[in-house]
Amino acid sequence: MGRMDSHLPPDLTSADPGGLDPADWPATRAQAHRMLDDTLDYIEHVRERPVWRPIPPEIRASIQEPLPLAPMALGDVHQRFLTSVLPYATGNVHPGFMGWVHGGGTVPGVLGEMLAAGLNANLGGRDHMPIEVERQIQRWMAGVFGFPAEATGIFVTGSSMANFMGVLVARTAALGVQVRQAGLAGHRLVAYASVSTHSCVRRAMEMSGLGSDALRVLPVDGHWRMDLGALKETLARDRALGLRPFLVVGTAGTVDTGAVDPLEELAAIAAAEGLWFHVDGAYGALGMLSPVLAPLLKGIELADSIAMDFHKWGQVPYDAGYLLVRDGARHREAFASPAAYLRREERGLAAGHDWPCDFGPDLSRGFRALKTWFTLKVHGTARLGAAMERTCRLAKYLQAKVEASPDLELLAPACLNIVCFRHRGADPDALNTRIVLDLHESGLAAPSTTTIHGHLAIRAAIVNHRTREADLDRMVEAVLNFGSK
Amino acid sequence: MGRMDSHLPPDLTSADPGGLDPADWPATRAQAHRMLDDTLDYIEHVRERPVWRPIPPEIRASIQEPLPLAPMALGDVHQRFLTSVLPYATGNVHPGFMGWVHGGGTVPGVLGEMLAAGLNANLGGRDHMPIEVERQIQRWMAGVFGFPAEATGIFVTGSSMANFMGVLVARTAALGVQVRQAGLAGHRLVAYASVSTHSCVRRAMEMSGLGSDALRVLPVDGHWRMDLGALKETLARDRALGLRPFLVVGTAGTVDTGAVDPLEELAAIAAAEGLWFHVDGAYGALGMLSPVLAPLLKGIELADSIAMDFHKWGQVPYDAGYLLVRDGARHREAFASPAAYLRREERGLAAGHDWPCDFGPDLSRGFRALKTWFTLKVHGTARLGAAMERTCRLAKYLQAKVEASPDLELLAPACLNIVCFRHRGADPDALNTRIVLDLHESGLAAPSTTTIHGHLAIRAAIVNHRTREADLDRMVEAVLNFGSK
Numbered sequence: 001m002g003r004m005d006s007h008l009p010p011d012l013t014s015a016d017p018g019g020l021d022p023a024d025w026p027a028t029r030a031q032a033h034r035m036l037d038d039t040l041d042y043i044e045h046v047r048e049r050p051v052w053r054p055i056p057p058e059i060r061a062s063i064q065e066p067l068p069l070a071p072m073a074l075g076d077v078h079q080r081f082l083t084s085v086l087p088y089a090t091g092n093v094h095p096g097f098m099g100w101v102h103g104g105g106t107v108p109g110v111l112g113e114m115l116a117a118g119l120n121a122n123l124g125g126r127d128h129m130p131i132e133v134e135r136q137i138q139r140w141m142a143g144v145f146g147f148p149a150e151a152t153g154i155f156v157t158g159s160s161m162a163n164f165m166g167v168l169v170a171r172t173a174a175l176g177v178q179v180r181q182a183g184l185a186g187h188r189l190v191a192y193a194s195v196s197t198h199s200c201v202r203r204a205m206e207m208s209g210l211g212s213d214a215l216r217v218l219p220v221d222g223h224w225r226m227d228l229g230a231l232k233e234t235l236a237r238d239r240a241l242g243l244r245p246f247l248v249v250g251t252a253g254t255v256d257t258g259a260v261d262p263l264e265e266l267a268a269i270a271a272a273e274g275l276w277f278h279v280d281g282a283y284g285a286l287g288m289l290s291p292v293l294a295p296l297l298k299g300i301e302l303a304d305s306i307a308m309d310f311h312k313w314g315q316v317p318y319d320a321g322y323l324l325v326r327d328g329a330r331h332r333e334a335f336a337s338p339a340a341y342l343r344r345e346e347r348g349l350a351a352g353h354d355w356p357c358d359f360g361p362d363l364s365r366g367f368r369a370l371k372t373w374f375t376l377k378v379h380g381t382a383r384l385g386a387a388m389e390r391t392c393r394l395a396k397y398l399q400a401k402v403e404a405s406p407d408l409e410l411l412a413p414a415c416l417n418i419v420c421f422r423h424r425g426a427d428p429d430a431l432n433t434r435i436v437l438d439l440h441e442s443g444l445a446a447p448s449t450t451t452i453h454g455h456l457a458i459r460a461a462i463v464n465h466r467t468r469e470a471d472l473d474r475m476v477e478a479v480l481n482f483g484s485k
Numbered sequence: 486m487g488r489m490d491s492h493l494p495p496d497l498t499s500a501d502p503g504g505l506d507p508a509d510w511p512a513t514r515a516q517a518h519r520m521l522d523d524t525l526d527y528i529e530h531v532r533e534r535p536v537w538r539p540i541p542p543e544i545r546a547s548i549q550e551p552l553p554l555a556p557m558a559l560g561d562v563h564q565r566f567l568t569s570v571l572p573y574a575t576g577n578v579h580p581g582f583m584g585w586v587h588g589g590g591t592v593p594g595v596l597g598e599m600l601a602a603g604l605n606a607n608l609g610g611r612d613h614m615p616i617e618v619e620r621q622i623q624r625w626m627a628g629v630f631g632f633p634a635e636a637t638g639i640f641v642t643g644s645s646m647a648n649f650m651g652v653l654v655a656r657t658a659a660l661g662v663q664v665r666q667a668g669l670a671g672h673r674l675v676a677y678a679s680v681s682t683h684s685c686v687r688r689a690m691e692m693s694g695l696g697s698d699a700l701r702v703l704p705v706d707g708h709w710r711m712d713l714g715a716l717k718e719t720l721a722r723d724r725a726l727g728l729r730p731f732l733v734v735g736t737a738g739t740v741d742t743g744a745v746d747p748l749e750e751l752a753a754i755a756a757a758e759g760l761w762f763h764v765d766g767a768y769g770a771l772g773m774l775s776p777v778l779a780p781l782l783k784g785i786e787l788a789d790s791i792a793m794d795f796h797k798w799g800q801v802p803y804d805a806g807y808l809l810v811r812d813g814a815r816h817r818e819a820f821a822s823p824a825a826y827l828r829r830e831e832r833g834l835a836a837g838h839d840w841p842c843d844f845g846p847d848l849s850r851g852f853r854a855l856k857t858w859f860t861l862k863v864h865g866t867a868r869l870g871a872a873m874e875r876t877c878r879l880a881k882y883l884q885a886k887v888e889a890s891p892d893l894e895l896l897a898p899a900c901l902n903i904v905c906f907r908h909r910g911a912d913p914d915a916l917n918t919r920i921v922l923d924l925h926e927s928g929l930a931a932p933s934t935t936t937i938h939g940h941l942a943i944r945a946a947i948v949n950h951r952t953r954e955a956d957l958d959r960m961v962e963a964v965l966n967f968g969s970k
Contacts, residue, residue: 019951020589021529025525029522032596033518035599037514038600042603043603052834054612054833055614068861069866070867071868072862074593077593081600081855085604085614086600087614088613089606090607090613092606093604099611099834100607103605107506110605111517117590117802118527118595121803122796126585129548129574133570139549144552158848158850160846160847161846180697181696181698183669183695185669185672185673203822208693209669209672211665211670311605311849318606321849337684348926349576361685361688362643366803370570371602374559377562378557381552437830437831437832438833449828
């Protein structure tokens with residue numbers, strides 16, 4: 001090879017500002033400790049704040065400034081955060097937050113995330129202990145769900161991603177690894193889920209190229225669980241049409257009511273029909289950590305793959321989704337690919353096999369395993385499971401309060417930790433919408449809404465480990481007050 | 486509706502352990518401050534450590550314990566982390582790390598991540614200031630790349646995900662939103678990229694159901710840039726076959742050599758041929774923050790979409806990938822979907838339009854924007870750009886050292902901040918493999934390897950803002966020493 005010219009411009013600056021590390025470490029440290037204290041204060045005193053508050057227009061405008069060319073002092077940026085961001089966050093650290101199945105976070109989780117940010121590890125691959133911590137979580141989760149030692153698991157953002165990956169693994173299992181090259185032109189695959197299934201499963205079908213028309217949306221029974229008769233009929237009809245059923249998705253904790261599909265029966269149907277059995281356990285699956293709740297999830301141990309979120313019932317700070325696959329070889333087949341710069345070696349930093357990038361779409365991956373490891377170790381599964389049980393007990397408490405109030409109507413009973421109800425006043429859809437918006441703006445509580453049998457429901461998802469009876473009392477009292485206005 | 490029974494077991498524990506917040510706040514605070522100090526120590530004194538070190542078998546085994554049922558003291562878990570995890574991390578905080586294009590992280594980024602973990606915000610949607618911070622980054626990035634105000638952007642894990650989403654947006658733009666329902670049975674789409682394109686683009690084609698056979702892999706010219714003649718010929722041949730070209734992927738900073746495709750010419754071809762023009766700018770795109778480097782990326786401002794990683798040249802802690810799309814309506818069309826429980830309201834917590842979940846696969850999303858906001862504000866783009874320039878200058882320095890050494894051979898000149906070279910000794914592939922493994926195990930430096938024109942190359946990707954000439958001197962000296970053994 002001859003002389004090679006660099007294509008870089010000749011005028012690369014010779015000014016050397018000395019990298020981006022602090023010029024004054026002691027001052028930076030002092031500021032960092034103030035920031036940590038403010039973070040801990042936020043959690044310790046969250047009950048003294050409103051759950052949520054509307055963003056004043058001047059606050060919304062306050063962060064709209066030009067891209068900063070010049071440096072700004074760390075303390076000044078933190079002050080901006082304290083003024084403009086922290087008081088106007090989602091609110092799910094607060095025990096009065098009952099919307100959308102958000103976890104409340106824990107102090108060990110926060111500190112684990114801080115340590116992870118300091119290490120700045122990329123968990124795409126290579127040989128380092130952060131990967132071993134993630135493998136430890138894999139072994140633990142395989143044990144929790146009764147999966148064999150060959151099971152593989154991987155952290156992702158959340159269950160929307162984990163469900164998508166479950167669809168991809170099922171797709172490869174059905175069509176063989178050649179689908180990755182050949183694509184889906186000419187495919188005749190169909191998948192099955194209930195009408196209560198989370199919308200991300202439909203999106204997974206879209207993203208995967210199968211198309212949402214290939215998702216059969218089955219009705220539910222009186223308890224919001226997949227209608228198995230309808231499943232069998234639809235399977236037979238699809239086979240008669242020459243289509244190829246390949247996947248059934250059961251849900252462990254539906255988003256609207258917390259219902260759990262009949263997982264054991266679904267597993268049997270999947271086995272008989274040769275379908276991949278994926279469970280969307282986004283928030284419900286971790287109920288397996290509680291010996292009291294685990295029986296409600298009976299059959300989840302028969303799944304081929306399970307999606308779950310540690311940031312929901314597991315209380316790990318956002319985001320920490322997870323996919324567990326019974327047959328690691330199938331999992332690898334769907335994602336692993338060779339690349340010159342991802343060579344594996346016998347020793348050194350590039351040693352090891354089965355890097356996480358072989359089991360999912362990401363090569364750049366933060367160290368989500370660490371905040372999860374801290375949460376599981378510091379609290380222990382017994383306390384985590386007990387906290388989940390309490391949210392269910394609180395749901396029963398809320399159900400009883402609703403049933404005892406002549407002005408309130410239960411729309412769905414407490415399945416796991418979700419209760420759907422409404423105020424009985426005139427024009428109930430509009431009334432209950434207004435009640436929830438008033439609730440939000442009051443800062444007293446933040447349930448969300450959904451639609452149950454065509455009726456707008458106030459939906460209280462009790463997920464936060466800080467929530468107590470008094471928080472529900474306050475919410476119900478406010479619903480009655482706002483409803484009578 | 487009649488009386489509804491709860492499906493919860495009657496034996497929910499009545500023991501109330503009081504949630505998961507610390508029983509002893511002052512002790513927890515003291516421990517948290519020790520953890521913060523250890524994190525800052527790790528960064529301040531990283532030069533005193535080896536870049537990387539092999540994991541002793543007893544350390545690897547030390548974290549393999551049963552799932553913890555009982556609680557463990559926070560300090561004890563931290564001690565386990567200090568003993569078993571921190572000394573055996575990836576090493577990319579260290580200035581001697583030159584493998585795989587990893588950023589070095591910064592203190593404001595670490596602290597931003599800590600604050601985000603404390604807030605525990607879910608950035609899937611709803612009306613809160615964390616979403617406004619992410620929108621601010623969107624406006625900034627639209628400005629940096631000369632995109633219009635309608636441009637939309639979204640944080641993801643990394644560019645593997647952002648490139649996948651770029652393929653999905655391009656797919657929807659080509660086939661219309663109905664592709665989401667109908668799927669890809671019968672599609673005839675083909676995409677174009679060079680042989681130097683990152684392997685995640687092929688995986689994106691696989692995951693999307695298009696199949697990697699539908700990706701035309703074009704040769705590169707003598708400077709590792711896409712061969713435009715070959716592109717035009719292949720386009721013509723595919724059209725003659727009745728196929729439908731829909732996407733061309735240009736790269737701003739290829740993974741092997743740091744080459745930048747001729748983006749301006751690619752944009753012109755894409756416009757003439759009606760193709761979506763996506764740029765994989767995983768590590769190179771942020772070079773736009775430097776007025777010196779921006780001209781090397783000329784044409785990126787004409788892209789329809791750009792993938793990039795703030796955790797590479799942007800030095801934000803892992804992970805912080807980003808997708809920017811010129812036409813926000815196209816972006817939304819590929820992902821937005823209605824769901825009862827994701828209703829938007831006029832006011833309250835569920836107010837606002839265009840939630841992030843309308844622009845990507847995730848509903849659970851951490852607050853990646855905050856560590857990025859802190860990094861951009863505290864350092865300012867001038868210093869961030871200067872740090873990038875320095876890595877390029879260091880690459881030229883390394884190239885000159887290689888060229889000046891009779892025992893070393895340059896395999897690819899410094900494009901941006903990557904240099905590929907090798908020792909000239911006998912059996913060079915085996916020799917240079919061994920040199921890199923010895924280098925890793927020495928803890929002196931950690932470049933990676935790749936294949937250049939069929940030859941195994943030592944690949945030094947100089948990304949870390951802490952790296953200096955002395956770090957390269959040490960690496961080259963060690964290469965010569967290990968090579969002469």
